[in-house]
Amino acid sequence: PKTLRLKSILLDWLMGPADRPDALLDGLREEALPPIGIDPVLPSDMPEPHHSPIFINNAVYGTRCSSVVAIDKDGRGLFIERRFTAAGEAAGDTELTFAWPIQRTDGVFA
Template sequence: MCLIAFAWQIHPRWRLLLAGNRDEFHARPSAPLSHWDDLPILAGRDLEAGGTWLGVSGTGRCCVVTNVRDPRDPQHGVSRGLLATDYLKGPDDATAHAAKLLGAAADYRPFNLLTFDATHGFYIGNRPQPRAQPIEPGVHGLSNADFNTPWPKTRAWMTRLQAWMDAGHEDDFSPLFRGLADEHQAPDETLPDTGVGLERERWLSSAFIRGERYGTRASTIVAIDYHGKGRVLERRFGPEGRFEGESELTIHTV
Protein backbone atom coordinates (compact mmCIF):
# COMPACT_ATOMS: atom_id res chain seq x y z
CA MET A 1 0.00 0.00 0.00
CA CYS A 2 1.65 3.22 -1.13
CA LEU A 3 -1.03 5.89 -0.85
CA ILE A 4 -3.45 6.36 2.03
CA ALA A 5 -5.75 9.12 3.23
CA PHE A 6 -8.08 8.67 6.16
CA ALA A 7 -10.51 10.58 8.34
CA TRP A 8 -10.29 9.68 12.00
CA GLN A 9 -13.13 10.50 14.42
CA ILE A 10 -14.50 13.47 12.47
CA HIS A 11 -17.04 12.01 10.05
CA PRO A 12 -20.60 12.01 11.46
CA ARG A 13 -21.13 8.35 10.57
CA TRP A 14 -17.71 6.76 10.17
CA ARG A 15 -15.26 6.63 13.06
CA LEU A 16 -12.63 5.62 10.52
CA LEU A 17 -12.93 6.25 6.79
CA LEU A 18 -9.78 5.09 5.01
CA ALA A 19 -9.03 4.85 1.29
CA GLY A 20 -5.78 3.77 -0.28
CA ASN A 21 -3.85 2.09 -3.07
CA ARG A 22 -1.48 -0.81 -2.65
CA ASP A 23 1.41 -0.70 -5.11
CA GLU A 24 3.48 -3.86 -5.56
CA PHE A 25 5.26 -6.03 -8.11
CA HIS A 26 2.65 -7.90 -10.14
CA ALA A 27 4.59 -11.12 -9.86
CA ARG A 28 4.21 -11.20 -6.06
CA PRO A 29 1.39 -13.66 -5.35
CA SER A 30 -1.59 -12.30 -3.41
CA ALA A 31 -5.05 -13.49 -2.43
CA PRO A 32 -8.02 -11.12 -2.72
CA LEU A 33 -9.98 -9.60 0.14
CA SER A 34 -11.72 -12.33 2.13
CA HIS A 35 -12.58 -13.67 5.58
CA TRP A 36 -9.50 -15.66 6.54
CA ASP A 37 -10.12 -19.28 7.48
CA ASP A 38 -7.41 -19.42 10.14
CA LEU A 39 -7.79 -16.00 11.81
CA PRO A 40 -10.66 -13.56 12.54
CA ILE A 41 -9.34 -11.15 9.91
CA LEU A 42 -10.87 -9.54 6.82
CA ALA A 43 -8.05 -8.75 4.40
CA GLY A 44 -6.18 -9.52 1.26
CA ARG A 45 -3.21 -11.79 1.81
CA ASP A 46 0.40 -11.75 0.70
CA LEU A 47 0.96 -15.38 -0.30
CA GLU A 48 4.73 -14.96 -0.27
CA ALA A 49 5.22 -13.90 3.37
CA GLY A 50 1.77 -14.72 4.75
CA GLY A 51 0.85 -11.30 6.09
CA THR A 52 -1.30 -8.47 4.79
CA TRP A 53 -0.93 -4.84 3.81
CA LEU A 54 -4.36 -3.78 5.11
CA GLY A 55 -6.87 -5.61 7.25
CA VAL A 56 -9.74 -5.38 9.70
CA SER A 57 -10.40 -7.65 12.67
CA GLY A 58 -13.67 -9.11 13.84
CA THR A 59 -13.70 -6.51 16.62
CA GLY A 60 -13.59 -3.60 14.17
CA ARG A 61 -9.90 -2.83 14.56
CA CYS A 62 -7.93 -1.80 11.47
CA CYS A 63 -4.26 -1.88 10.50
CA VAL A 64 -2.34 -0.66 7.44
CA VAL A 65 1.36 -0.95 6.58
CA THR A 66 3.55 0.66 3.89
CA ASN A 67 7.22 0.46 3.11
CA VAL A 68 9.65 3.40 3.15
CA ARG A 69 11.01 4.55 -0.21
CA ASP A 70 14.77 4.81 0.13
CA PRO A 71 16.91 2.70 -2.23
CA ARG A 72 19.92 3.34 0.00
CA ASP A 73 18.24 1.56 2.92
CA PRO A 74 18.67 -2.24 2.67
CA GLN A 75 15.47 -4.27 2.97
CA HIS A 76 16.66 -6.50 5.78
CA GLY A 77 14.59 -7.87 8.64
CA VAL A 78 11.23 -9.44 9.37
CA SER A 79 8.45 -8.99 6.78
CA ARG A 80 6.39 -5.81 7.25
CA GLY A 81 3.14 -7.63 6.47
CA LEU A 82 3.39 -9.61 9.67
CA LEU A 83 3.08 -6.36 11.64
CA ALA A 84 -0.51 -5.94 10.46
CA THR A 85 -1.43 -9.57 11.07
CA ASP A 86 0.12 -9.60 14.55
CA TYR A 87 -1.85 -6.52 15.60
CA LEU A 88 -5.16 -7.73 14.21
CA LYS A 89 -4.96 -11.15 15.85
CA GLY A 90 -3.32 -9.99 19.08
CA PRO A 91 -4.90 -9.15 22.46
CA ASP A 92 -3.44 -5.65 22.84
CA ASP A 93 -5.31 -2.45 22.08
CA ALA A 94 -3.64 0.20 19.91
CA THR A 95 -1.99 1.96 22.85
CA ALA A 96 -0.48 -1.15 24.44
CA HIS A 97 0.53 -2.52 21.04
CA ALA A 98 2.40 0.67 20.11
CA ALA A 99 4.34 0.66 23.37
CA LYS A 100 5.40 -2.96 22.90
CA LEU A 101 6.25 -2.66 19.22
CA LEU A 102 8.72 0.16 19.83
CA GLY A 103 11.07 -2.31 21.46
CA ALA A 104 11.09 -4.61 18.42
CA ALA A 105 10.52 -2.15 15.56
CA ALA A 106 14.18 -2.11 14.50
CA ASP A 107 13.97 -5.85 13.71
CA TYR A 108 11.60 -5.25 10.77
CA ARG A 109 12.17 -4.05 7.25
CA PRO A 110 11.59 -0.28 6.86
CA PHE A 111 7.92 0.36 7.61
CA ASN A 112 5.11 2.76 8.39
CA LEU A 113 2.24 1.29 10.39
CA LEU A 114 -1.22 2.66 11.21
CA THR A 115 -3.26 0.95 13.94
CA PHE A 116 -6.80 1.75 15.05
CA ASP A 117 -9.10 0.38 17.74
CA ALA A 118 -12.42 1.64 19.08
CA THR A 119 -10.94 4.77 20.66
CA HIS A 120 -7.32 5.29 19.63
CA GLY A 121 -5.16 5.38 16.53
CA PHE A 122 -1.36 5.25 16.28
CA TYR A 123 1.36 5.79 13.74
CA ILE A 124 4.46 3.65 14.30
CA GLY A 125 7.56 3.79 12.10
CA ASN A 126 11.14 2.58 12.28
CA ARG A 127 12.97 5.06 10.04
CA PRO A 128 15.18 6.89 10.77
CA GLN A 129 14.59 5.43 14.23
CA PRO A 130 11.65 3.69 15.93
CA ARG A 131 8.91 6.03 17.12
CA ALA A 132 5.18 6.03 17.82
CA GLN A 133 2.67 8.87 17.97
CA PRO A 134 -1.04 9.03 18.71
CA ILE A 135 -3.25 10.07 15.79
CA GLU A 136 -5.35 13.13 16.45
CA PRO A 137 -8.88 13.48 15.02
CA GLY A 138 -8.77 14.83 11.49
CA VAL A 139 -7.78 13.98 7.93
CA HIS A 140 -4.32 12.48 7.55
CA GLY A 141 -2.17 11.00 4.80
CA LEU A 142 0.59 8.46 4.34
CA SER A 143 2.62 7.21 1.42
CA ASN A 144 6.16 5.81 1.50
CA ALA A 145 7.58 8.58 3.66
CA ASP A 146 6.94 9.73 7.21
CA PHE A 147 3.40 10.26 8.53
CA ASN A 148 1.73 13.29 6.90
CA THR A 149 4.78 14.03 4.73
CA PRO A 150 3.43 16.55 2.17
CA TRP A 151 4.29 14.67 -1.03
CA PRO A 152 2.12 16.00 -3.89
CA LYS A 153 0.12 12.76 -4.24
CA THR A 154 -0.50 12.60 -0.49
CA ARG A 155 -1.64 16.23 -0.24
CA ALA A 156 -3.92 15.83 -3.26
CA TRP A 157 -5.49 12.65 -1.92
CA MET A 158 -6.14 14.18 1.50
CA THR A 159 -7.83 17.12 -0.24
CA ARG A 160 -10.07 14.78 -2.25
CA LEU A 161 -11.08 12.87 0.86
CA GLN A 162 -11.93 16.13 2.62
CA ALA A 163 -14.01 17.18 -0.41
CA TRP A 164 -15.87 13.85 -0.26
CA MET A 165 -16.80 14.52 3.35
CA ASP A 166 -17.70 18.17 2.68
CA ALA A 167 -20.12 16.95 0.00
CA GLY A 168 -22.00 15.02 2.67
CA HIS A 169 -21.26 11.54 1.34
CA GLU A 170 -21.84 8.51 3.56
CA ASP A 171 -22.36 5.41 1.42
CA ASP A 172 -21.42 6.57 -2.08
CA PHE A 173 -17.76 5.59 -2.32
CA SER A 174 -17.58 5.90 -6.12
CA PRO A 175 -15.93 9.37 -5.98
CA LEU A 176 -13.19 7.89 -3.80
CA PHE A 177 -12.58 5.03 -6.21
CA ARG A 178 -12.38 7.56 -9.06
CA GLY A 179 -9.77 9.45 -7.08
CA LEU A 180 -7.76 6.31 -6.44
CA ALA A 181 -7.78 5.68 -10.21
CA ASP A 182 -6.30 9.11 -10.99
CA GLU A 183 -3.14 8.85 -13.13
CA HIS A 184 -2.32 12.56 -13.13
CA GLN A 185 1.39 13.14 -12.47
CA ALA A 186 2.68 15.98 -10.33
CA PRO A 187 4.77 18.84 -11.80
CA ASP A 188 8.50 18.21 -11.67
CA GLU A 189 9.18 21.15 -9.36
CA THR A 190 6.94 19.63 -6.66
CA LEU A 191 8.41 16.12 -6.71
CA PRO A 192 10.42 14.74 -3.78
CA ASP A 193 13.93 13.42 -4.30
CA THR A 194 13.99 9.94 -2.82
CA GLY A 195 16.97 8.66 -4.76
CA VAL A 196 15.13 6.87 -7.59
CA GLY A 197 15.67 9.46 -10.34
CA LEU A 198 13.37 12.07 -11.87
CA GLU A 199 11.66 9.80 -14.41
CA ARG A 200 10.67 7.30 -11.74
CA GLU A 201 9.62 10.07 -9.34
CA ARG A 202 7.22 11.30 -12.04
CA TRP A 203 5.81 7.82 -12.59
CA LEU A 204 5.33 7.25 -8.87
CA SER A 205 3.70 10.65 -8.29
CA SER A 206 0.24 9.61 -9.51
CA ALA A 207 -2.37 8.05 -7.26
CA PHE A 208 -2.77 5.08 -9.62
CA ILE A 209 0.42 3.59 -11.02
CA ARG A 210 0.20 1.68 -14.29
CA GLY A 211 3.03 -0.65 -15.26
CA GLU A 212 3.84 -4.05 -16.68
CA ARG A 213 5.99 -5.30 -13.80
CA TYR A 214 5.02 -2.93 -10.97
CA GLY A 215 1.94 -0.86 -10.25
CA THR A 216 -1.25 -0.46 -8.29
CA ARG A 217 -2.51 -3.91 -7.31
CA ALA A 218 -5.53 -2.95 -5.18
CA SER A 219 -7.69 0.04 -4.28
CA THR A 220 -9.33 -0.41 -0.89
CA ILE A 221 -11.86 1.54 1.15
CA VAL A 222 -12.54 0.83 4.82
CA ALA A 223 -15.52 2.41 6.57
CA ILE A 224 -16.01 1.62 10.27
CA ASP A 225 -18.74 3.32 12.29
CA TYR A 226 -18.76 4.29 15.96
CA HIS A 227 -20.17 0.87 16.92
CA GLY A 228 -17.40 -1.03 15.15
CA LYS A 229 -19.51 -2.10 12.18
CA GLY A 230 -18.89 -1.22 8.57
CA ARG A 231 -17.66 -2.26 5.15
CA VAL A 232 -14.45 -3.10 3.33
CA LEU A 233 -14.39 -2.69 -0.47
CA GLU A 234 -11.56 -3.74 -2.76
CA ARG A 235 -10.86 -3.39 -6.48
CA ARG A 236 -7.94 -5.36 -7.91
CA PHE A 237 -5.68 -4.75 -10.89
CA GLY A 238 -3.07 -6.63 -12.91
CA PRO A 239 -0.24 -5.58 -15.24
CA GLU A 240 -0.82 -2.28 -17.05
CA GLY A 241 -3.79 -1.54 -14.78
CA ARG A 242 -5.97 -4.39 -16.07
CA PHE A 243 -9.09 -4.73 -13.89
CA GLU A 244 -9.19 -8.15 -12.22
CA GLY A 245 -12.22 -8.03 -9.94
CA GLU A 246 -13.75 -6.51 -6.85
CA SER A 247 -15.00 -7.63 -3.45
CA GLU A 248 -17.04 -6.19 -0.61
CA LEU A 249 -17.26 -7.54 2.94
CA THR A 250 -19.32 -6.43 5.91
CA ILE A 251 -17.72 -5.85 9.30
CA HIS A 252 -19.75 -7.35 12.12
CA THR A 253 -18.27 -6.84 15.57
CA VAL A 254 -18.03 -9.96 17.73
Protein backbone atom coordinates in the same frame (compact mmCIF):
# COMPACT_ATOMS: atom_id res chain seq x y z
CA PRO B 1 2.25 15.52 -3.48
CA LYS B 2 0.12 12.40 -3.86
CA THR B 3 -0.57 12.32 -0.10
CA LEU B 4 -1.83 15.91 -0.23
CA ARG B 5 -4.00 15.02 -3.23
CA LEU B 6 -5.42 11.98 -1.42
CA LYS B 7 -6.19 14.13 1.64
CA SER B 8 -8.02 16.57 -0.64
CA ILE B 9 -10.04 13.74 -2.22
CA LEU B 10 -10.96 12.38 1.23
CA LEU B 11 -11.93 15.83 2.53
CA ASP B 12 -14.14 16.47 -0.53
CA TRP B 13 -15.83 13.11 0.07
CA LEU B 14 -16.35 13.81 3.79
CA MET B 15 -17.75 17.29 3.11
CA GLY B 16 -20.23 15.83 0.62
CA PRO B 17 -22.89 13.22 1.38
CA ALA B 18 -20.16 10.61 2.14
CA ASP B 19 -22.66 7.92 1.25
CA ARG B 20 -20.61 5.90 -1.26
CA PRO B 21 -17.24 4.73 0.09
CA ASP B 22 -16.57 3.06 -3.27
CA ALA B 23 -16.36 6.57 -4.78
CA LEU B 24 -13.02 6.91 -2.98
CA LEU B 25 -11.66 4.21 -5.28
CA ASP B 26 -12.00 6.70 -8.15
CA GLY B 27 -9.54 8.98 -6.37
CA LEU B 28 -7.13 6.11 -5.86
CA ARG B 29 -7.24 5.54 -9.64
CA GLU B 30 -5.80 8.97 -10.57
CA GLU B 31 -2.86 8.61 -12.95
CA ALA B 32 -2.09 12.30 -13.35
CA LEU B 33 0.74 13.69 -11.29
CA PRO B 34 -0.57 16.54 -9.13
CA PRO B 35 0.85 19.90 -10.26
CA ILE B 36 3.57 20.77 -7.75
CA GLY B 37 5.92 22.90 -9.82
CA ILE B 38 8.48 20.13 -10.34
CA ASP B 39 9.31 18.85 -13.81
CA PRO B 40 8.64 15.14 -14.35
CA VAL B 41 11.57 12.88 -13.62
CA LEU B 42 13.50 11.86 -16.71
CA PRO B 43 13.32 8.19 -17.72
CA SER B 44 15.72 6.03 -15.75
CA ASP B 45 16.15 2.49 -14.56
CA MET B 46 13.95 3.21 -11.54
CA PRO B 47 10.44 1.78 -11.98
CA GLU B 48 8.75 4.55 -9.97
CA PRO B 49 9.84 8.19 -10.05
CA HIS B 50 10.26 9.98 -6.75
CA HIS B 51 7.23 12.13 -7.55
CA SER B 52 4.65 9.63 -8.76
CA PRO B 53 0.89 9.70 -9.29
CA ILE B 54 -1.52 7.96 -6.93
CA PHE B 55 -2.14 5.10 -9.39
CA ILE B 56 0.95 3.67 -11.07
CA ASN B 57 0.17 2.01 -14.39
CA ASN B 58 3.23 -0.12 -15.10
CA ALA B 59 3.31 -3.79 -16.10
CA VAL B 60 6.38 -4.51 -13.94
CA TYR B 61 5.90 -2.20 -10.96
CA GLY B 62 2.38 -0.86 -10.80
CA THR B 63 -0.70 -0.63 -8.65
CA ARG B 64 -2.34 -4.06 -8.33
CA CYS B 65 -5.09 -3.23 -5.85
CA SER B 66 -6.67 -0.29 -4.05
CA SER B 67 -8.56 -0.61 -0.77
CA VAL B 68 -10.98 1.52 1.22
CA VAL B 69 -12.08 0.84 4.80
CA ALA B 70 -15.01 2.88 6.12
CA ILE B 71 -16.63 2.68 9.58
CA ASP B 72 -19.68 4.73 10.56
CA LYS B 73 -20.44 6.14 14.03
CA ASP B 74 -22.41 2.99 14.92
CA GLY B 75 -19.51 0.67 14.14
CA ARG B 76 -20.86 -0.63 10.82
CA GLY B 77 -17.92 -1.15 8.52
CA LEU B 78 -17.26 -1.74 4.87
CA PHE B 79 -14.04 -2.97 3.26
CA ILE B 80 -13.78 -2.55 -0.51
CA GLU B 81 -10.84 -3.69 -2.61
CA ARG B 82 -10.44 -3.21 -6.37
CA ARG B 83 -7.90 -5.37 -8.20
CA PHE B 84 -6.06 -4.38 -11.38
CA THR B 85 -4.31 -6.30 -14.15
CA ALA B 86 -0.72 -5.60 -15.16
CA ALA B 87 -2.22 -3.41 -17.93
CA GLY B 88 -3.93 -1.24 -15.30
CA GLU B 89 -7.46 -2.45 -16.04
CA ALA B 90 -9.94 -3.15 -13.25
CA ALA B 91 -10.12 -6.92 -12.73
CA GLY B 92 -12.74 -7.15 -9.98
CA ASP B 93 -13.98 -5.83 -6.67
CA THR B 94 -14.41 -7.44 -3.28
CA GLU B 95 -16.74 -5.95 -0.66
CA LEU B 96 -16.97 -7.16 2.92
CA THR B 97 -19.15 -5.74 5.67
CA PHE B 98 -18.38 -6.02 9.37
CA ALA B 99 -19.46 -4.70 12.75
CA TRP B 100 -16.96 -2.97 15.02
CA PRO B 101 -18.01 -2.91 18.70
CA ILE B 102 -18.43 0.66 19.88
CA GLN B 103 -18.20 1.44 23.59
CA ARG B 104 -20.88 3.91 24.66
CA THR B 105 -20.26 6.54 27.30
CA ASP B 106 -21.98 4.32 29.89
CA GLY B 107 -19.33 1.63 29.33
CA VAL B 108 -21.66 -0.75 27.49
CA PHE B 109 -20.58 -2.07 24.10
CA ALA B 110 -23.13 -1.60 21.34
